[in-house]
Amino acid sequence: MSASAGSGRDDGAAMSRQLRDYETTPFGRLAMAHAASVIGDACLTVALAGSIFFSLKPGAARPKVLLYLLLTVAPFAVVAPIIGPALDRTRGGRRLLVFLSCAGRAVIVYFMAKHLHGLLLFPLAFGALVLSKGESVAKSSLVPTTVSSEQELVEANSRLALISVLASLVGGLPAAAILKLFGGEWSLYLAMLVFAVGAVLSLRIDKARSVAPAERTVERSELAIPSITLGATAMAVLRGAVGFLTFFAAFSLKRSNEGALWYGIVLIASAGGGLLGVVVAPLLRRRVREETILAGSLLAPAIVALFAARSGTRLMLAVAAAALAFGAGGGKLAFDSLLQRDGPDEMRGRAFARFETRFQLVWVLGALIPVALYSVITRRLGFFVLALVLGFAGLSYAGSLRSTRAQARRALPPGPTPPDRPDPAPGSA
Numbered sequence: 001m002s003a004s005a006g007s008g009r010d011d012g013a014a015m016s017r018q019l020r021d022y023e024t025t026p027f028g029r030l031a032m033a034h035a036a037s038v039i040g041d042a043c044l045t046v047a048l049a050g051s052i053f054f055s056l057k058p059g060a061a062r063p064k065v066l067l068y069l070l071l072t073v074a075p076f077a078v079v080a081p082i083i084g085p086a087l088d089r090t091r092g093g094r095r096l097l098v099f100l101s102c103a104g105r106a107v108i109v110y111f112m113a114k115h116l117h118g119l120l121l122f123p124l125a126f127g128a129l130v131l132s133k134g135e136s137v138a139k140s141s142l143v144p145t146t147v148s149s150e151q152e153l154v155e156a157n158s159r160l161a162l163i164s165v166l167a168s169l170v171g172g173l174p175a176a177a178i179l180k181l182f183g184g185e186w187s188l189y190l191a192m193l194v195f196a197v198g199a200v201l202s203l204r205i206d207k208a209r210s211v212a213p214a215e216r217t218v219e220r221s222e223l224a225i226p227s228i229t230l231g232a233t234a235m236a237v238l239r240g241a242v243g244f245l246t247f248f249a250a251f252s253l254k255r256s257n258e259g260a261l262w263y264g265i266v267l268i269a270s271a272g273g274g275l276l277g278v279v280v281a282p283l284l285r286r287r288v289r290e291e292t293i294l295a296g297s298l299l300a301p302a303i304v305a306l307f308a309a310r311s312g313t314r315l316m317l318a319v320a321a322a323a324l325a326f327g328a329g330g331g332k333l334a335f336d337s338l339l340q341r342d343g344p345d346e347m348r349g350r351a352f353a354r355f356e357t358r359f360q361l362v363w364v365l366g367a368l369i370p371v372a373l374y375s376v377i378t379r380r381l382g383f384f385v386l387a388l389v390l391g392f393a394g395l396s397y398a399g400s401l402r403s404t405r406a407q408a409r410r411a412l413p414p415g416p417t418p419p420d421r422p423d424p425a426p427g428s429a
Helices: 002-023 026-053 058-088 093-114 121-146 150-182 184-202 217-222 226-255 260-285 290-311 314-342 345-372 379-411
Strands: none
Touching (some): 026 093, 026 184, 121 150, 121 345, 150 184, 150 260, 150 314, 226 290, 226 314, 226 345, 226 379, 260 290, 290 314, 290 379, 314 345, 314 379
8 A cells, every 4th residue: 555655656756847847848838838828719719609609599690600700810811921920030029929919818808708798799809819810820930949850840749739639628628617507708707817827828938049031032932842832732621621610510510409418529529530630640750751641631531521421410420520630630740740841941930820821711711611501501411512622632632742743753864763752760750
């Protein structure tokens, strides 16, 4: 008994030391602030969903959801061209933006709780979205400054993706329980507290080690090479599909008067699929190229969606959500790795911010389709359209890669054809 107790204390002490060591690293400080931001966003999303969507009939909910989605487009027009380049050219600007984002959202959600059912809710939600997207850009720009090598950068991306999935669950589940028991206002108060904690944690983030130079023409051209542009197109389709399925599933379940249980099942299935994708993708990366993972991230959910179109059941809706989340999680890590492999080092922060902004815009456009056409798109039709788009995109991406490689080989001078770039050895991904 005493030996077992002593072993338990030793394990606890070891975990405590590991956590303290993690907190002292630049990446650890960034990860903790990012986790708080994601938890707060999850609480905010649950509160808005309960107030705007789930409490209303489908016909009444649609105009409010459409307005909410349209409001989410505008922040990217501010974030992409202004904040990204400015952050790369200041050492402390990225940390300051993370702090202002969390502190500003803490204030905004407090007033949202006071005006949850009033007209002021939407301007406040717009402000919260602007700050959330600004924090996302700052985080993407900060990640390369917290690691010392490309190998560490790939691992850092994987860890942050895993943290995002887990933090969404950590924030969403308690917020949903509070929403059910006490109302959306108290879910917003919980978000306020979490954002305040995130603001404090953001002050511990290290400043960038260096300031990036102004963007040059040659660097812009390096971002336009086929491997990056084709990969970005494939990733954009994947993110648009996620936006489509998110609101397609919500309206489909609401139209068939399903209880909260099935909403929860679909949410958990999606979170589980995303978590699995984040875990599996780095393992696959040790054996296959990024392009192969990205193509598979499109084709695998397409096959599942095709089977879902045949049955159209609630269970297949959850399975399709899990499959798409699995593909989106793995595809995002594959694209990040591809961009790190072929993109210019000097523009790494700006490149991540630029592409992430585009992907978020496509997510909104995908989400608008089922909201605008909710009375037209049946469950089977929605699955079939999803399968068709993902399958066509996956096959087109694979075909374009084959064509690009063939053109590159024809452009080589006469002589022995050099072999393809070998895959990295295990552990170097």
